[in-house]
């Protein structure tokens with residue numbers, strides 16, 4: 001899919017943010033449909049965030065009719081819903097490369113365009129970033145508008161509340177567009193979402209489009225007061241909603257100094273135009289409560305809101321192609337073996353099995369019940385399951401006191417999102433040595449979601465914390481038995497990390513066994529007797545997959561090798577390490593940044609224990625850069641983490657003058 005053909009479109013071919021004001025509402029309705037079709041085709045080909053983007057088509061059109069992205073600062077919270085903005089600003093022609101390597105990112109990115117004013121991927125950053133822009137404008141005496149677009153789930157983040165607190169303290173001209181579709185990835189949770197629901201239904205706030213006198217006529221107040229309000233020229237400045245909304249549902253935002261407007265139909269461009277034009281005139285913080293439907297325009301997306309929040313390649317039902325004449329070029333990565341499950345699925349099944357026999361096990365997720373494989377657990381054990389919303393910091397502290405009362409909390413958070421709770425891991429969990437099990441899904445690179453989502457820091461940020469132990473399974477049996485063994489006797493802070501990937505299924509036996517968690521598993525030992533050099537390979541997690549081919553190449557070069565699958569990152573297996581000092585090369589492999597990761601731990605071990613020996617250590621992992629977005633294999637190849645490159649690096653390091661041998665697919669050890 002190298003190009004896009006806009007010939008068959010009526011308006012999309014002409015439209016951009018500079019001329020969007022010139023279109024009338026009938027034309028914009030057609031444009032909205034064209035945008036939805038375009039998004040559908042691109043997401044069909046490339047995967048991506050679907051429902052959220054279909055829901056903000058009219059809202060984004062209206063934003064670009066009322067604000068100038070060259071001057072004004074439009075900040076998307078999380079920014080998974082910024083596709084329409086990208087298309088309508090300066091990336092329409094390139095949008096078919098969405099989420100592909102070197103292509104358009106699935107999130108806002110200041111490096112990608114000067115019209116992206118803030119990069120994101122993690123939820124809850126929008127209001128803080130917007131307030132910074134507003135304050136900078138005031139201090140520098142500049143003149144631009146600041147708009148933050150935030151979803152109803154991101155609104156419930158702790159960070160967002162910190163920002164709201166601060167906006168009240170430093171009121172500044174700032175427009176917050178609250179895009180309320182009642183959904184996070186799953187249905188939104190928590191007391192605040194219930195509050196928003198009440199606001200949605202508040203009869204006195206419905207429809208700003210109604211003339212003030214029409215709304216006032218609905219109110220049980222006498223005509224003198226009505227006339228007074230209507231005659232008051234600055235009724236709008238006083239806060240329309242305050243005047244007409246008695247005490248049915250108090251508007252919290254107003255108490256914090258943020259004027260509330262709404263709810264507003266977020267699919268009515270004309271109405272949105274009116275409201276945004278009005279909000280622009282206010283010289284204070286204002287929140288516009290916009291109601292949208294996630295998946296608007298697609299029956300499939302509306303019926304399966306959760307499933308179609310984010311979609312994998314080729315997963316949409318699509319009948320006609322408008323922008324790409326054929327669906328040629330659709331590269332849906334086939335599962336290598338259909339029987340293989342994902343790590344997430346195996347975790348989800350295992351935790352249920354374990355919880356059936358252990359009523360102390362409780363599971364906690366931060367807005368990712370399906371992503372972390374906990375949906376069935378939540379149905380089977382509703383009293384032992386907690387979806388705390390996008391609140392990773394809270395999730396971690398909450399788990400500590402559950403543990404102090406003797407429960408066994410299993411906190412399931414993606415590696416990248418647990419970064420949010422770094423302080424809690426140290427201050428609340430580890431310092432008090434509280435036994436909580438952390439299950440980090442999406443550890444290692446995640447592919448198309450890119451640098452905001454790659455889970456490549458956890459080995460470093462966990463390894464440095466005293467009291468923590470860290471395990472990395474590489475197949476189904478290991479994952480099951482690590483979980484089983486840890487939960488039999490959960491007595492310290494523990495982390496298990498695994499990637500978004502299929503899991504190799506060794507021994508599908510449903511029985512669990514207690515395993516030796518701290519001993520690395522010897523996978524292979526060469527039988528070469530007359531060899532050139534000796535190499536020890538210490539591999540972690542899914543990178544073990546590369547090793548059989550590497551070893552077969554080493555054997556052909558007459559290099560002796562010993563391969564360990566290192567399931568425990570902390571503690572290290574010192575017994576194994578102490579026997580490797582006479583090797584010509586020790587290789588470590590990790591799907592983590594090299595700084596502070598597994599290889600660093602091994603390096604520290606040798607430095608501390610064998611400082612008088614000359615050791616040759618090669619660490620393979622991610623360097624001092626952010627890994628871009630793209631297909632996982634493509635990223636591994638680009639950054640030199642594949643069989644051939646590993647072999648080449650070994651040869652360079654052992655300093656052997658052997659002929660380099662290529663990898664063929666049928667090599668095996």
Ligand SMILES: Cc1ncc(C[n+]2csc(CCOP(=O)(O)OP(=O)(O)O)c2C)c(N)n1
Nearest residue numbers: 052121122123151152153154183184185367
């Ligand atoms: C800190 C953090 N935790 C979890 C996520 C995963 N996540 C991505 S989008 C999303 C839901 C966002 O819902 P909302 O803000 O209401 O936006 P919508 O998609 O409904 O427009 C979640 C939980 C995240 N991006 N960041």
